[in-house]
Amino acid sequence: MSIFRNRDVFDPDYVPDQLLFRESQLRQLAYCIEPAKNGFSPLNALCLGPPSTGKTSSIRFILEKAEEELNFLYSYIRCPRFKDAYKIFSKIFYDVFAHQPPSMGISKAVLMEKVWEKLEKPLLVVLDDLNFLNKGCINDVLYEILKAPEEFGVKVGVISAVTDLKFPLSLDPFVGSIFHYTEIYYPSYSEYEIREILKKRVEKGFWEDSIDKEAFERAVEITKKAGDVRYGIFLLKSAGIIAESKKKDKITIEEIEMAHEGEAVPFIAKIVSALNSDERAVLRIAYSQEEISTGELYELVSGEVKMSYRKFYDILEKLERLKLIEVTFGEKGRGRTRYVYRKFDIRAMEKALEF
Ligand SMILES: Nc1ncnc2c1ncn2[C@@H]1O[C@H](COP(=O)(O)OP(=O)(O)OP(=O)(O)O)[C@@H](O)[C@H]1O
Ligand SMILES: [Mg+2]
Structure with missing residues (x-):
């Protein structure tokens, strides 16, 4: 039973023969x-x-x-x-x-x-x-x-x-x-662009009909949420390996979800490894709360590390740009206060921060 036509196309250093949208x-x-x-x-x-x-x-x-x-x-x-x-x-x-x-x-x-x-x-x-x-x-x-x-x-x-x-x-x-x-x-890819890029990879890497339509859409959705096509490519590869190990000839949502659980940690760890200790501290504290206003977060951070509000704000912006957190106005439209949310599972982030 085989899913992969060519496993190399999912490797990090594979250069596609066509770079879409670039x-x-x-x-x-x-x-x-x-x-x-x-x-x-x-x-x-x-x-x-x-x-x-x-x-x-x-x-x-x-x-x-x-x-x-x-x-x-x-x-x-x-x-x-x-x-x-x-x-x-x-x-x-x-x-x-x-x-x-x-x-x-x-x-x-x-x-x-x-x-x-x-x-x-x-x-x-x-x-x-x-x-x-x-x-x-x-x-x-x-x-x-x-x-x-x-x-x-x-x-x-x-x-x-x-x-x-x-x-x-x-x-x-x-x-x-x-x-x-x-x-x-290089702007971030839209959902449409992510779908097209992943579709090309699936065509090159998997045998025809080796992935369920639903499963592919779920992969696109997860990739969009992570804001990162590299993650989507890892996810597809990982799901393919899981499906093969289960002797299945089609990837379903189940394998995508399993892959998602297993891949998140090394993926986040790579991004986190480029952060300095202040940035890691802000990230760790932000993840300790499901939802926290930027003001409250600053207070918590100041309790641990000395930093100006300006610096804190710059770090927050950077973490948001790296798609590790989301900063938006509160869900219930509570005035102009901005809130910080997690983008990844908290356990995955905790593990990634240990590396
Ligand atoms: N336009 C595209 N078409 C096809 N594949 C793409 C495209 N953009 C990115 N990818 C794939 O996404 C992954 C990440 O791309 P790449 O390594 O070029 O990003 P990067 O901008 O250098 O990221 P980083 O800042 O993390 O180094 C690679 O597997 C690459 O093949
Ligand atoms: Mg690069």
Whole structure:
């Protein structure tokens, strides 16, 4: 009994052959890379948008296409894996020197000098999930790359992707003044768009008629609520595995619900891992209540951590943007007070916060 036609299409690093609803972002990325194809510096770009809006996929999509006529080099860096500037520079070295690692113990400055001296073609550095690095490191890395054209006469550009809309404000003014970029915005997907994206994945990944219509709609509904297509894709894969293990030839709502219970924790844990301790505290306290006004929540938070209302408010906005909480006016129309609600199951959130 088999559900999967191709299980790989549900993998996190699978790049679909068609990226729906991202034509304009792909066009802008292609425009930034175009000069590199002709021997000039690529234009810098900053891809901004909430998690799972296709930033990584669209960058990889464009790079795969460019590879067919590649007359520039690129170094793709998933920042959370590298953590500090030295490791990032080592990865750039590794890519520029055709997969040769730098010799042990050489300094950051020497390492990058070797990179710049070696460069004969334009170089594109992709800094994906850049906001996972600490501020000092971000500024170090950007500064080293952005000053290279002037200091070493090389042709280099940066494409970075971040989820934090306030990211540009966190740059050192000095780095900010040399970092000129095209901003490419990735809005959240609507329910219609989520349905179409998941439908494509189902067609590619499952055998025909392997998922109940009702079950698929439930998956769309859960995905919409989580506000995240990546979650929907995990959910479908997981439900498929459960159905196969039960020797069923069709996924029903039951498998979707089972998968939903099992997948929530690692999914939330990934988002939560990028938060700092103040943000985690606000999140944890918000989840301790079914419904709480923003004012009351601030009081509870202040009892544990010292923070200004302004900062608290910024954190609340960020948590809402990451779709971990919902902030709306009270259900019973109680004036202008705003209330905070959970977006996920409380037990799943508690477990995710333990990671
Ligand atoms: N437009 C789309 N068409 C098809 N699949 C998509 C689309 N957008 C996102 N996906 C799928 O959703 C998942 C998340 O996409 P991706 O990793 O590109 O998002 P992201 O914006 O980089 O997220 P993050 O900020 O968390 O890194 C991937 O599995 C990807 O294949
Ligand atoms: Mg990404």
